[in-house]
Amino acid sequence: MQYKKRIVIDNVAKVLFKSTGLLVLALLGGIFFMLLYNSLSFFFKVSPLDFITGMEWNPTAPTPVYGLLPLIASTTLVSFGAMLIAIPLGIGTAAFISEYASPKLKAFLKPAIEMLAAVPSVVIGFLGIVLLGPHIAEMSNLPNGLNALNGAILLAIMALPTIITISEDAINSVPQTYREASYGLGASQWQTLRKVTIPAASPGIIAAIMLGLGRAIGETMTVLMATGNAAIFPKGFFDSVKTITATIAIEMGEVPYQTTHYYALFAIAIVLFFMTLIANLTGEYFINKFRKFHAV
Known part of the structure; x- marks a missing residue:
């Protein structure tokens, strides 16, 4: 009797867990097809090639222009700058915690770093405006510090907990x-x-970097507040920029429903979807490689 009861419970649990997994896949697929469906309405009116290679984004002009390249360049510049800061700091911190920190210091640092991930993005953006921005403006002799450098520093701070935590686990897993x-x-x-240690842990560290990059690419509120939101092709880190996420957040609330501009936001959203998906799939690939390496 007890044996049959356990079999029934195991089968119910198996069906339940399988259903939740399929539900997550269905939600992801639903989001993708919703974006794709609305994007097609835009591409019936605007050439995909003109959209991807266009050098100007100005959908409210008398003759609307839908050029995605400045938004892609701005998103790439801010995310790349964030990784330039976060990668050495993150790996260095992870190596210190794993190899050099005393047990008491490690017990303090790990929760503190995890708490950093809990800080709301709007708070990080506010600090970028009132603390970091004036220093950047003074250093660069600009009217304000709302530019790509400001956004890159803030995104680096937000990506650090992911990079540090996963890198530290990878370093600890080296035999x-x-x-x-x-x-x-x-x-x-x-x-x-x-x-020895860091090369052996490199698949896990690369996974941490890619997941941190995905975090930086998909961030909205921080870059909306701290980068200046100028939809121009950036020439450097001291230029104001407008990322894809900030564009969607700013314009979606005011755009007339079912207009070309409305569908254009779905088109840039699906581009962002693929950018973050590629970053996360790359990270997942290296995580699986890391697991197989240590399973041998």
Whole structure:
């Protein structure tokens, strides 16, 4: 009797968990097809090539122009700048916590870093306006500091918890025998970390970087507040920029329903969907590679 009861419970649990997994896939597929359906209404009126390669985004002009390239360039510039800051800081912090920090310091740092991920993006953006922006403006002799550099620094702060946490787990997962073999050959702790531990943990670290990049690309409120929102092709980090996420957030609430402008926002949303999907799939690929490496 007990055996049959356990079988029934196991079967119910299996169906329940399978249903929740399929529901998540269905939701993701529904979002994609909703974006695709509305995007097609836009591409019936505007050439996809003109849309992707256009150098100007001005849908409210007397003759509306829907050029995505400045938005893609702005999003790429801010995200790339964020990674330039976050990658060395994140990997360095993860290596310090894993290899050098005392147990007491580690017990303090890990929750503190995880708490950083809980700070609302609007708070980060506000700090960028009132604290970081004036310093950037003074340093660059500009009227304000709302530019790509401001957004990149703030996105780096937001990506750090993801990069640090996953990188630290990857470094901790490197077998201790690797370190002992290196020490046995006369290598120092720094040489072992640089030549043995980090290369062995590289799939996990790359996964952390890609997931952090996906976090930066998809962020909305912070870049909306701190980058100036100028839909021009950026020439450098001191230019005001307008990212894809900020464009959708600003314009969707005011655009007339079922107009070309309305459908254009779905078109740029599906581009953003693919950008974040590629970043996350790349991260997932390296995570799986990392797991297989340590399962051997």
